[in-house]
Amino acid sequence: xxxxxxxxxAALAAMAGxxxxxxxxxxxxxxxxxxxxxxxxxxxxxxxxxxxxxxxGAPDRKGKKITVVDVPKLIGIGYFNATSKGIxxxxxxxxxxxxxxxxxxxxxxxxxITFIDNYITSGVDxxxxxxxxxxxxxxxxxxxxxxxxxxxxxxxxxxPDARQWFVNQAEFNGIAKAMVDNLAKEIGEEGAFAIVTSTxxxxxxxxxxxxxxxxxxxxxxxxxxxxxxxxxxxxxLSFNQATTLINKYGDELKGIFGMTSVATPASAEAVxxxxxxxxxAVVGLATPNAMKPYVEKDCVKSVVLWNPVDLGYAAMxxxxxxxxxxxxxxxxxxxxxxxxxxxVINGSEILLGAPFVFSKENIGQFDF
Amino acid sequence: xxxxALPVRRPSSxxxxxxxxxxxxxxLAAIVVLFAIVGLVNPxxxxxxxxxxxxxxxxxxxxxxxxxxxxxxxxxxxxxxxSLIGVLxxxxxxxxxxxxxxxxxxxxxxxxxxxxxxxxxxxxAYMRIPSIVATLGMLSILKGGLISxxxxxxxxxxxxxxxxxxxxxxxxxxxxxxxxxxxxxxxLWMRYSATGRSIYAVGGNAEAARAxxxxxERTCVLVFALxxxxxxxxxxxxxxxxxxxQSTVPxxxxxxxxxxxxxxxxxxxxxxxxxxxxxxxxxxxACIGSALIFLNVSAxxxxxxxxxxxxxxVLADMARRRRGLSP
Numbered sequence: 001x002x003x004x005x006x007x008x009x010a011a012l013a014a015m016a017g018x019x020x021x022x023x024x025x026x027x028x029x030x031x032x033x034x035x036x037x038x039x040x041x042x043x044x045x046x047x048x049x050x051x052x053x054x055x056x057g058a059p060d061r062k063g064k065k066i067t068v069v070d071v072p073k074l075i076g077i078g079y080f081n082a083t084s085k086g087i088x089x090x091x092x093x094x095x096x097x098x099x100x101x102x103x104x105x106x107x108x109x110x111x112x113i114t115f116i117d118n119y120i121t122s123g124v125d126x127x128x129x130x131x132x133x134x135x136x137x138x139x140x141x142x143x144x145x146x147x148x149x150x151x152x153x154x155x156x157x158x159x160p161d162a163r164q165w166f167v168n169q170a171e172f173n174g175i176a177k178a179m180v181d182n183l184a185k186e187i188g189e190e191g192a193f194a195i196v197t198s199t200x201x202x203x204x205x206x207x208x209x210x211x212x213x214x215x216x217x218x219x220x221x222x223x224x225x226x227x228x229x230x231x232x233x234x235x236x237l238s239f240n241q242a243t244t245l246i247n248k249y250g251d252e253l254k255g256i257f258g259m260t261s262v263a264t265p266a267s268a269e270a271v272x273x274x275x276x277x278x279x280x281a282v283v284g285l286a287t288p289n290a291m292k293p294y295v296e297k298d299c300v301k302s303v304v305l306w307n308p309v310d311l312g313y314a315a316m317x318x319x320x321x322x323x324x325x326x327x328x329x330x331x332x333x334x335x336x337x338x339x340x341x342x343x344v345i346n347g348s349e350i351l352l353g354a355p356f357v358f359s360k361e362n363i364g365q366f367d368f
Numbered sequence: 369x370x371x372x373a374l375p376v377r378r379p380s381s382x383x384x385x386x387x388x389x390x391x392x393x394x395x396l397a398a399i400v401v402l403f404a405i406v407g408l409v410n411p412x413x414x415x416x417x418x419x420x421x422x423x424x425x426x427x428x429x430x431x432x433x434x435x436x437x438x439x440x441x442x443x444x445x446x447x448x449x450x451s452l453i454g455v456l457x458x459x460x461x462x463x464x465x466x467x468x469x470x471x472x473x474x475x476x477x478x479x480x481x482x483x484x485x486x487x488x489x490x491x492x493a494y495m496r497i498p499s500i501v502a503t504l505g506m507l508s509i510l511k512g513g514l515i516s517x518x519x520x521x522x523x524x525x526x527x528x529x530x531x532x533x534x535x536x537x538x539x540x541x542x543x544x545x546x547x548x549x550x551x552x553x554x555x556l557w558m559r560y561s562a563t564g565r566s567i568y569a570v571g572g573n574a575e576a577a578r579a580x581x582x583x584x585e586r587t588c589v590l591v592f593a594l595x596x597x598x599x600x601x602x603x604x605x606x607x608x609x610x611x612x613x614q615s616t617v618p619x620x621x622x623x624x625x626x627x628x629x630x631x632x633x634x635x636x637x638x639x640x641x642x643x644x645x646x647x648x649x650x651x652x653x654a655c656i657g658s659a660l661i662f663l664n665v666s667a668x669x670x671x672x673x674x675x676x677x678x679x680x681x682v683l684a685d686m687a688r689r690r691r692g693l694s695p
Contacts, residue, residue, distance in 0.1 A: 229661055235614045236606065240425045244661045247418035248410065262614070269610050273534070274417065290522065293611055 027200050027228035028210030035211065036177045038219035040354070050329035051160045052348030053141075058148040061323040063096065066125035068319060070101040070312075071115050073130050073156060074108075078289065078368025079308055080130070083155065086312025087128065093337055094320055099128075109133040113140045120144050126319045129163070130155035138162035150322050154315035155308075160348055164322055167315045168349045169306040172204075176211035177219075178355040179283055182302040183255045184220045186281040191254035192224035194245045196238055196263040199230050205259045208285075212257070226253065231263055238266030246274050258284025264303070268294035288358050288366040295363050307356035308368065314339055314352055391633025391681065392645040399652050406659045413662050420541060422654045424533070427543030428453075428605035429621075430650035433628035434554050435598030437646040440629050441558075442591045443571040443638030444492060444499035446485075449599055450621030451510035456481050456603030458514060461523035461613035464530045473530060477607075478600030482593050489592025493585035511617050523613040533608040543605045550601070551647040558643065567591060572639030624674075628653060631677050635685050 070087050072080040084101040091099035102119075104111035109132040116127060117140055127144050131137040134157055141162040144151050154167040183193060197205045209228065216223055226249060231238035242256060242263075256271070258264025264284030268291065271280045277299035286303050294300040317336035321327035327334045334350055336342045343351045358366065407414040432449055439446050456477035463473040488506055492499045535542040558564035566587055569577040574584040607613050632649035634641030657670055 227661075227664060232619060234619055235610060235612060236425070236618065239610055240421065240657065241661065243421045243425065244418070244658050247415060247421060247658075248412055248662050250412055265612055266610065269612075290524065290612060293524070 027195060027197050027206060027230075028213050029203075029206040031207065031210065033211050033214035034173050035215040035218045036173050040177075048347040050348050052164045052166075052329070053145050053151070053161045054164070054329075055145045055148045055150055058150065060325075061125060061150075062325055065096045065098065066320075066323055067123075068097055068099040068126040068128060068316070069119045069124050070099060070128040070315075071103045071112060071119070071130075072101065073103070073112070073132050074106055075101060075103045076105055078366075079287070082308035082366065082368055083130070083312035083315070086309040086314075087316045088312075089309070090313045090316035090320075090337060094316070097316065097320060099316060107132050109136045113137060116140045116144065120147055120149065124149060126150040126152070126323060128315050128319060129153050129158070131158045132156070134158045150319055152315055152319040152322060154311055157349075164348070165318055165327065166349045167311060167318055167352060168345065169308075169311050169352045170355050171345070171351060172207045172211045173215065174351075174353075175208055175285070175304060175355050176215045178304045178357060179208070179257060179285075180212050180216045180220055180223075182304065182357060183257065183281060183283045184223060186283065186301055187223075187254040189220055190222045190224070192226050192249070192252050193255035193257060194226045194249070194253060195228040195257045195259060196231050196242050196245070196267050197228055197259040198233050198263065200228075208259060231266070233260060233262045235262055235266050238263045239270050242267040242270035243274065246270060246276060246280065251279075253280055255281040255283065258282060258286060260284075261286045261290060265290040265294065268300050272297070272299050287368055288363045289368060291358065292363055295358065295360050298360065301359060303358040303363070304355050305358065306352055308366075310339060310356070311352055313337065314342060314350065318342075318350055389633075389642070389644070391631075391684070392642060392648055395632060395645060395648040395652055399648065399655055402652070402655050402659055406655075406662050410662050413659065418658065420544075422658050423547070423651065424541035424543045425609070426650060426654035426657075427541075427547040428533075428602040428609075429624055429628060429653070430547045430647040431543075431550055431598055431605060432602035432621075432625045433632070433646040433650050434550055434643045435595030435602075436625045437629040437632065437634045437641055437643045438554070438558070438567060438591050439499075439595050440626075440634045440636060441571045441638060441641050442567045442588060443574065444588065444591070445626070445636075446488075446499065446503045446592075446595060447622050447626070448488070448503040448506035448510060449595070449625055450623075451507050451514070451617045452481060452484065452596070452599045453603045453606055453621060454615075454617035455510050455514050456600055457607035457613055458518060458523065458615040460530075460604060460607045461526060461615070464526040465523060470527065470529050474532065474604055477603050478597060481596040481600030481603065483596070485596025485599065486589060486593040488596075489589040492592070493588035507622070514615065514617060518615040521615060523615055524611065526608075526611070526613075531608045531611075533605045543609075546601060546605060547647060547650075550598070551643055554643045563587075563590070568639055624653065627674050627678055631674075631681050633681070633685075636682065637685075 070084060072083060074080065087099050091097040103115055112132050120143060127149055131153060138159045141151050141158055151163040152165045153163045155169060157166045195209060197209065200206065229241045229245060231241045246253060256267045258267045264286035268282045271277055271282055282300045283302050285305060288303065291300060291303045314336045318327060318334060321334050332344050333341045342353065345351050403414065412418060432453060436446060436449060459480060460473050460477040463476055464470065488502060491497050492502050533543050558567060566582045569582055570584045570587045578584055628650040629646045630636055632645030634646060656673055660669055
């Protein structure tokens with residue numbers, strides 16, 4: 001018995017010891033950060049030579065009607081329905097594009113390759129894609145380029161030399177700015193906040209957090225960062241962690257950042273069940289459908305992501321510009337219809353622009 | 369003292385009580401010490417809202433651990449319970465959004481849980497498949513089947529009356545009642561009823577139990593069926609806690625449930641332990657999880673601390689058994 005008690009005591013002591021040994025851990029990574037300007041001017045694009053591919057023997061398509069196929073990761077889900085809609089909108093607006101979306105019903109790279117291969121054989125002028133795997137998709141895209149087909153990616157990239165351009169929906173520093181600006185707007189410049197993330201080692205989340213820290217320091221220096229907690233990608237754990245944060249900090253806590261599409265709705269739920277709607281703001285990355293209940297109840301005001309309709313629209317505009325010869329290697333920007341001038345970054349990528357903020361006014365228009 | 373340490377009904381002295389409920393008392397003491405330490409560091413830890421979150425947010429683990437404790441006491445193990453809870457929660461949510469009456473959405477998952485685990489128990493008892501193998505197979509079937517069937521789509525938009533875990537009575541969330549009432553009922557049943565005691569007998573020594581007229585196979589099927597019932601209740605509490613059901617298997621849930629049973633004093637060799645211990649251990653985990661945030665410690669430590677506790681408990685169990693064999 002004594003031995004057992006000692007074991008238990010030792011375990012508890014180890015735990016308590018670690019409590020004092022652990023330093024406050026931010027959840028960010030150690031990579032260099034590149035915070036955007038506070039007033040929203042576009043970040044300086046690092047000069048990098050064009051690293052995309054080139055179609056061989058492409059005919060002159062300037063102003064001519066072209067046939068384009070869009071092969072997303074999968075079809076039949078809200079997100080890619082929205083990108084297809086953007087592509088169709090742009091095709092209609094351009095008037096000289098015949099665009100259609102076709103693809104696997106599961107996010108399966110083998111099936112996606114088969115679809116693209118079949119369309120190469122049937123003869124199209126342009127291919128739009130969102131890759132299920134950046135490496136595995138490269139050979140079939142290179143085959144398309146070798147047949148003179150224009151290839152542009154969006155949402156999920158391939159190896160750069162397997163396509164001409166890639167429309168990048170959001171850069172880390174852009175997401176970081178949108179998150180911090182929106183929370184600052186809701187809780188004030190001196191508000192205290194906490195972050196619920198997946199794990200400290202998840203690359204995207206760690207990058208966003210590091211950029212958020214850099215941007216907050218530069219543009220909202222008085223905001224107080226209480227702590228970052230991990231909740232994996234687990235709904236119930238996210239809820240429990242957010243609830244514990246609310247209990248721990250009481251009235252001091254004014255805002256919670258949700259870093260994943262799981263953590264954000266779970267944090268909103270925790271705030272709702274704690275009857276703290278209106279006193280604790282939740283700002284996070286999430287898809288609109290999961291957030292609708294909280295946005296409609298006014299518990300959450302800003303959900304940060306990108307607009308997939310705009311993403312599809314931009315991809316179609318870029319493909320047309322490439323086919324027309326208006327977008328050439330070395331360009332620094334491209335005209336994309338109603339979206340205006342889009343910036344070229346990272347050699348052969350086109351930045352969609354600032355992230356989109358879903359709010360009560362617009363969230364009903366999205367279904368994904 | 370025999371190897372099968374049944375709870376002795378002579379609490380005439382503290383030593384007797386400690387002999388019968390040693391591990392339960394240690395776990396309870398750990399909970400009290402933890403509350404005292406963390407409460408000193410940050411008094412908000414002891415606020416009623418935090419206590420409510422600790423008890424209600426993790427009650428489903430305690431309920432699942434009741435069934436797991438019975439399975440382990442009977443000499444078996446079930447590594448598929450986390451997947452089962454994920455599947456049953458998805459069934460409950462799907463029925464609720466498909467317009468079935470709410471009582472159907474509550475009842476069907478419990479019945480399905482009983483049915484699946486009765487089959488599992490029969491496989492183990494009559495086909496003589498070791499329970500670790502049978503339940504490992506079940507884990508893969510349930511996990512793979514769930515992902516294929518749902519494609520990982522979340523379930524939302526359940527009707528308001530569905531959320532049983534969010535209901536409160538006298539200010540206390542309903543999961544706490546489920547946890548406390550089920551634990552007490554099962555503890556009494558296992559201690560005082562003939563069937564309950566036969567679980568200890570079969571788990572302690574199946575052949576001796578058979579020789580004294582018990583039917584180990586039937587006991588095994590019964591225990592797994594009951595385990596399915598508790599998994600069903602746990603799935604309901606799990607599914608109705610939030611507005612969204614993730615329709616995937618909750619990560620590492622089976623390990624947490626098994627750990628609760630083992631740290632609560634259920635011997636992994638079968639034959640000893642109580643569900644009071646498993647419930648207390650589940651509460652202890654919830655306290656540790658919450659305390660880690662209050663003490664600014666990474667949640668990764670939770671796993672490490674649980675590992676330490678398991679090793680300590682099993683070592684203590686071994687020591688107790690050695691002493692029991694050579695008085």
